[in-house]
Amino acid sequence: MSPPDAGVTLLVSDIHSRYHVIDAQVAHARETLGRAVARVLVLGDFGLFGPNLHDFFRRDGRRFTLPVSFIEGNHEDFRSFDALVEEYADVVTHLPRGSLHDFGSGPWLCMGGARYMDAWSTPSGCEISEDDIDRCLEMEPGSIDIVISHDCPTCTGVVSHPELGHLGPPGVEGLTRVADHLRPRLWFFGHHHRWHEAIIGDTRYVGLPQSWQGYVLLDTDGRVDLVENEVTLPRRPRWWRWIGLR
Numbered sequence: 001m002s003p004p005d006a007g008v009t010l011l012v013s014d015i016h017s018r019y020h021v022i023d024a025q026v027a028h029a030r031e032t033l034g035r036a037v038a039r040v041l042v043l044g045d046f047g048l049f050g051p052n053l054h055d056f057f058r059r060d061g062r063r064f065t066l067p068v069s070f071i072e073g074n075h076e077d078f079r080s081f082d083a084l085v086e087e088y089a090d091v092v093t094h095l096p097r098g099s100l101h102d103f104g105s106g107p108w109l110c111m112g113g114a115r116y117m118d119a120w121s122t123p124s125g126c127e128i129s130e131d132d133i134d135r136c137l138e139m140e141p142g143s144i145d146i147v148i149s150h151d152c153p154t155c156t157g158v159v160s161h162p163e164l165g166h167l168g169p170p171g172v173e174g175l176t177r178v179a180d181h182l183r184p185r186l187w188f189f190g191h192h193h194r195w196h197e198a199i200i201g202d203t204r205y206v207g208l209p210q211s212w213q214g215y216v217l218l219d220t221d222g223r224v225d226l227v228e229n230e231v232t233l234p235r236r237p238r239w240w241r242w243i244g245l246r
């Protein structure tokens with residue numbers, strides 16, 4: 001597990017290669033809310049695609065203003081995943097599935113990946129496996145303070161976004177077993193493109209919308225703030241919207 005690191009954490013999800021949104025939300029937290037953010041954690045669908053990364057970080061020479069880490073979603077380039085993580089390690093850090101970290105409030109469990117939906121939406125390498133679940137079930141109950149995942153447990157009551165309803169009921173059944181076993185204090189997820197809150201047993205669940213609609217601030221003292229803030233996006237080709245992206 002990485003060493004503890006204090007300060008406010010900004011959680012954001014579903015970047016979909018709109019990398020500029022991260023600094024826009026950090027600036028909103030600082031300038032509008034007066035909150036000094038220490039780091040950014042992306043809850044998947046960062047948009048780890050070589051051409052997009054190259055254009056933003058190499059051709060245009062852009063850099064994030066803070067350390068940024070991400071768990072994998074389903075919209076990443078899984079054919080070149082390890083190579084891209086290594087090539088862009090100077091700008092973003094990958095938190096592997098099943099890894100533990102400490103961002104100042106106790107152990108965090110990272111669970112990137114998603115439930116299988118269809119061949120396009122769930123490329124090989126992103127699907128959460130039974131082996132992934134089993135590794136979590138071997139952890140000591142009560143030993144995890146916070147879980148961050150891309151998809152959610154089936155128990156949270158999330159309803160599919162209208163654009164994603166054709167992909168079946170939301171959530172990963174195995175993650176519900178992990179939740180029942182570990183009983184973390186907090187569980188944050190993305191993927192479903194909408195705010196969602198639920199308290200089930202000992203756990204508070206917070207689902208995040210797409211990155212340009214808002215973010216969460218988490219203090220080491222346990223304070224959680226859900227922040228709605230729209231970031232303007234340049235238009236993308238119509239075919240992006242046909243396949244459920246914006």
Ligand SMILES: [Fe+2]
Nearest residue numbers: 045073074191
């Ligand atoms: Fe996703």
